Amino acid sequence: MKEISRRKLTKKVAIVTGVGLLSPGLLMAAPVTPAQVEGPFHPIDAQGDTDLDLSYIAGHIKPATGEVILVRGRVLDTQGQPVANALVDVWQANHHGRYSHPEDPNTAPLDPDFQGWGLLRTDAQGRYAFKTIRPGAYPLSFLGDQRWRCRHIHFKVTQPGYDELITQMYFQGDPLIAQDLEVAKAPPELRHLLIVKQHADQATGLPLFDFDLTLAIA
Numbered sequence: 591m592k593e594i595s596r597r598k599l600t601k602k603v604a605i606v607t608g609v610g611l612l613s614p615g616l617l618m619a620a621p622v623t624p625a626q627v628e629g630p631f632h633p634i635d636a637q638g639d640t641d642l643d644l645s646y647i648a649g650h651i652k653p654a655t656g657e658v659i660l661v662r663g664r665v666l667d668t669q670g671q672p673v674a675n676a677l678v679d680v681w682q683a684n685h686h687g688r689y690s691h692p693e694d695p696n697t698a699p700l701d702p703d704f705q706g707w708g709l710l711r712t713d714a715q716g717r718y719a720f721k722t723i724r725p726g727a728y729p730l731s732f733l734g735d736q737r738w739r740c741r742h743i744h745f746k747v748t749q750p751g752y753d754e755l756i757t758q759m760y761f762q763g764d765p766l767i768a769q770d771l772e773v774a775k776a777p778p779e780l781r782h783l784l785i786v787k788q789h790a791d792q793a794t795g796l797p798l799f800d801f802d803l804t805l806a807i808a
């Protein structure tokens with residue numbers, strides 16, 4: 591290819607993609623996972639069991655009520671590098687849509703066998719995984735709002751050297767997503783990063799959701 595035509599081609603590509611002025615580093619950067627509200631129901635009482643199986647509390651006779659699911663993913667930085675040993679703090683409502691939290695005004699049943707809270711650490715590849723119950727949706731009538739919160743799991747990811755990320759994971763196909771006031775606050779072009787598709791775990795047959803989280807380097 592002649593020099594002149596190569597220059598023309600480069601210019602054309604830059605115009606089409608709109609990235610001509612970006613450095614290679616910026617070109618590769620992945621978007622930071624959109625933040626979502628922390629909400630008022632982060633656990634406040636110390637809990638003996640915060641392990642990766644939220645569907646069962648150590649020492650109980652039976653597991654939690656509801657559909658057992660698996661959630662896993664990776665914590666990465668915007669360059670795609672794994673964030674090892676990050677604290678992944680997850681909490682959620684039970685099968686009935688009720689939090690084990692004294693401030694939750696929902697009258698749906700509590701589940702004494704649901705752990706509801708997990709504190710996990712990513713491995714050297716940035717991976718985390720936990721087992722839980724598919725959370726129930728809950729009404730916002732206590733706020734005087736007719737809408738419902740769609741099914742969601744809260745995440746708070748922290749690691750020194752990175753900006754803390756507080757967000758929520760949603761379930762693709764949940765009909766309540768379309769009317770959810772918190773989902774609507776995520777930038778439309780990044781909303782898909784929070785809505786995960788269901789797969790079947792090959793080993794157990796359980797519903798499996800892959801949710802990767804991208805942190806900003808501080």
Ligand SMILES: [Fe+2]
Nearest residue numbers: 629739742744
């Ligand atoms: Fe919530």
